[in-house]
Amino acid sequence: MLQWIIFLITDCVRELVKDDDCTGCAGCSNACQRHALETVLSAEGFYRPVFSAELCCECGACVKKCPVLAMRAHSAPPPHTTRTDCYAAWSNDRETHALSSSGGVFSELSKLVLEDGGTVFGCGWNDNLEPEHMAVTSVAELARLRGSKYVPSSIGLSLARAAALARGGARVLFSGTPCQVAALDRLLDAQARDQVTLIDMICHGVPSLALFSAYKGWLFRGETVSDFTFRDKSLCLQTIVARSPSGATYRRRASDDPFFRLGYGNHLSLMKSCFACRFAAAPRVADITLGDYWGVPKESEHPSGVSAVLVNTPAGGELIGKLIASDAITLMPADLADISRMNPRTTGGEWSLPSRRNEFLRDVARGHSFRWFYWRWYAPLRAKERVRDALLGSAVFWVRALKVKKVFCFFRVLRHAGNAH
Numbered sequence: 001m002l003q004w005i006i007f008l009i010t011d012c013v014r015e016l017v018k019d020d021d022c023t024g025c026a027g028c029s030n031a032c033q034r035h036a037l038e039t040v041l042s043a044e045g046f047y048r049p050v051f052s053a054e055l056c057c058e059c060g061a062c063v064k065k066c067p068v069l070a071m072r073a074h075s076a077p078p079p080h081t082t083r084t085d086c087y088a089a090w091s092n093d094r095e096t097h098a099l100s101s102s103g104g105v106f107s108e109l110s111k112l113v114l115e116d117g118g119t120v121f122g123c124g125w126n127d128n129l130e131p132e133h134m135a136v137t138s139v140a141e142l143a144r145l146r147g148s149k150y151v152p153s154s155i156g157l158s159l160a161r162a163a164a165l166a167r168g169g170a171r172v173l174f175s176g177t178p179c180q181v182a183a184l185d186r187l188l189d190a191q192a193r194d195q196v197t198l199i200d201m202i203c204h205g206v207p208s209l210a211l212f213s214a215y216k217g218w219l220f221r222g223e224t225v226s227d228f229t230f231r232d233k234s235l236c237l238q239t240i241v242a243r244s245p246s247g248a249t250y251r252r253r254a255s256d257d258p259f260f261r262l263g264y265g266n267h268l269s270l271m272k273s274c275f276a277c278r279f280a281a282a283p284r285v286a287d288i289t290l291g292d293y294w295g296v297p298k299e300s301e302h303p304s305g306v307s308a309v310l311v312n313t314p315a316g317g318e319l320i321g322k323l324i325a326s327d328a329i330t331l332m333p334a335d336l337a338d339i340s341r342m343n344p345r346t347t348g349g350e351w352s353l354p355s356r357r358n359e360f361l362r363d364v365a366r367g368h369s370f371r372w373f374y375w376r377w378y379a380p381l382r383a384k385e386r387v388r389d390a391l392l393g394s395a396v397f398w399v400r401a402l403k404v405k406k407v408f409c410f411f412r413v414l415r416h417a418g419n420a421h
């Protein structure tokens, strides 16, 4: 019997490692005390656990802690969300607001925890300009975590570190994608969970990190990139800005950027599990969910962007209450349906799988240069869009022209009728 259970566990681990549903959240490798699972980057550019059978003691912790397997086993909603209150909000600190992706609410929540002596875990750029989860303990270091990085973050052992701190009674704030947050939640017992504020985001999904690496090489014709942001606010609220060590600058609206369009907007390189993601839907595991409030009502607009804030638990509500009391944020009630109107992932939403995604990711795995992707994939896509826009433009022109002609004829008929009388 015991032999059979052990066989089942190892078999599960292997199946779990191969599964297309894997989110790369690193919950399994953080649960493994024997380092038998390591989360590494696949050739397609997504984090995946790699299993070393010789180190495994078949304890089953990885299987127990995997949020995807847990979600499959119990179709019930996650245990921590009770109801969701929604707001439009932004930081009252102008600099924080300007340097954040949307309203800067993440930074204000983090300041509360840091000033209380706690630790904040979030995603920053490492020395190779790849996103990585890291811990900060002072407000001065918080800038490292600010800003959305629209590529997968390397979690390393951050989940295990955050869980260990919380078990020791420390205050912790952890911010990440909903799947990463679900992974940390599964590592916490009830007492440790009370020490942790979980913040997730309205999540579109993550594109291939391998494609992003190729893109970085393309930006300055092989020169390294010393500074990169997906969310500068200079040309529009989603401006991509990169700088090279020699002082060259690349600045483009995300909607005109080849990486953003190919990898993210067109879903060609999105991770498979992001297409029908259960973690990105309500009800959520996180205490607070942050996002962009696109299409915010006129009375709640701000030129530097507005955060959509979903308060999912009483603990989340308490923190937001503290921010209001200290006048750290401006906050207005909002409606969930209105937030999700232009942001379908607020309440779930599935993307349809592009028919050429597999072909595209095969090209990514082959390690082509971004210049190659530009001409093979991006230029034809842009050409098609230009033709479509031109056709659409001329259709609008003719509809308008016909309307004018109709009105003109109508007046002519009226005039004739008048003359006839």
Ligand SMILES: Cc1cc2nc3c(=O)[nH]c(=O)nc-3n(C[C@H](O)[C@H](O)[C@H](O)COP(=O)(O)OP(=O)(O)OC[C@H]3O[C@@H](n4cnc5c(N)ncnc54)[C@H](O)[C@@H]3O)c2cc1C
Pocket (backbone or CB within 6 Å): 100, 101, 102, 103, 104, 105, 106, 107, 121, 122, 123, 124, 131, 145, 146, 147, 148, 149, 150, 151, 152, 153, 175, 176, 177, 201, 202, 203, 204, 205, 206, 290, 291, 292, 293, 307, 308, 343, 345
């Ligand atoms: C991959 C991704 C997809 C997103 N998709 C949407 C969307 O479809 N709709 C929407 O409204 N909002 C989306 N967001 C959220 C949005 O971009 C902002 O993060 C959010 O509005 C909070 O902004 P802020 O100004 O409060 O804080 P900011 O300071 O801008 O937020 C930064 C926080 O995001 C975390 N973070 C940044 N990059 C990553 C990453 N790669 N992995 C894990 N955590 C990360 C950091 O830990 C930090 O806590 C997405 C964010 C990411 C990272």
Ligand code: SF4
Pocket (backbone or CB within 6 Å): 009, 013, 031, 032, 033, 034, 035, 036, 037, 055, 056, 057, 058, 059, 060, 061, 062, 063
């Ligand atoms: S069964 Fe235990 S030892 Fe083996 S990989 Fe999973 S967590 Fe690690």
Ligand code: SF4
Pocket (backbone or CB within 6 Å): 016, 017, 021, 022, 023, 024, 025, 026, 027, 028, 029, 048, 049, 065, 066, 067, 068, 069, 183
């Ligand atoms: S815990 Fe996360 S990384 Fe590990 S198998 Fe499950 S989904 Fe994949």
Ligand code: SF4
Pocket (backbone or CB within 6 Å): 023, 177, 178, 179, 180, 203, 204, 205, 206, 271, 273, 274, 275, 277, 278, 279, 280
């Ligand atoms: S869409 Fe889902 S699976 Fe993809 S990064 Fe976001 S939370 Fe994770």
